[in-house]
Amino acid sequence: MEFDWNEVFINDLDWNFTLQIIVRTLIMFSVILIFLRMTGKKGVRQLSIFEVAIIIGLGSAAGDPMSNKDNAIIPALIVFLTVLGLYRLITWIAARNEAFESVLEGDPVYIIEDGMFNLDTGERTFAKDEFFSEMRQQNIEHLGQVRTAILETNGNVSFYYFEDSDVKPGLPVMPKLYQKKSSIIKSTGNHACTYCGNVEELKGKSKNCSRCGKNEWVQAIRSARLT
Helix, strand or coil, X not given: CCCCHHHHHCXXXXXXXXXXXXXXXXXXXXXXXXXXXXXXXXXXXXXXXXXXXXXXXXXXXXXHHHHCCCCCHHHHHHHHHHHHHHHHHHHHHHHHCXXXXXXXXXXXXXXXXXXXXXXXXXXXXXXXXXXXXXXXCCCCCEHHHEEEEXXXXXXXXXXXXXXXXXXXXXXXXXXXXXXXXXCCCCCEEEEEECCCCCEEEEECCCCXXXXXXXXXXXXXXXXXXXX
């Protein structure tokens, strides 16, 4: 069977409709930008789950009129206006009802407390690589520098730090150090559980973590945070 490149790239495109595609795309893209501006958000990281769902839902309404001659722009604009009205109504209700807001937006989640992962939420909230990357971008070298870390409802993470004098030995988040993790302990000293961040002094002998019961460790570090 011969591969038809013309079908892939052009197919039955009506060249007389090309200019309309350009105009429709410019109009609908502008409508999307205006909609996002009217929500008051400055970036995707500031969008809640509810707002992301709205953007995804508007994709079809915006996309169809861009390239399909059977779909006019005015019906799509009606969809946008309806969704915008719904968004304004729901955010108005949420601003006046904390229970409704909690259901709609979710609640902040404690990921780290007292230099260790929160066993109820911390491990399940983030993939470790993703969260460690987030920490490194905040100049954090290990969990012992962090008093509290909270995952906000908009996806951002708020970090609160120990004073330098109060920094504890902690689980390193630097790749070269973290990759030395092992269930075999050959040296004596403070080691951090890679699952929960609990630090214990191990004397050349492996054991299960007294906090989470796991058996994978890496040597803890106690450096102060550089700012």
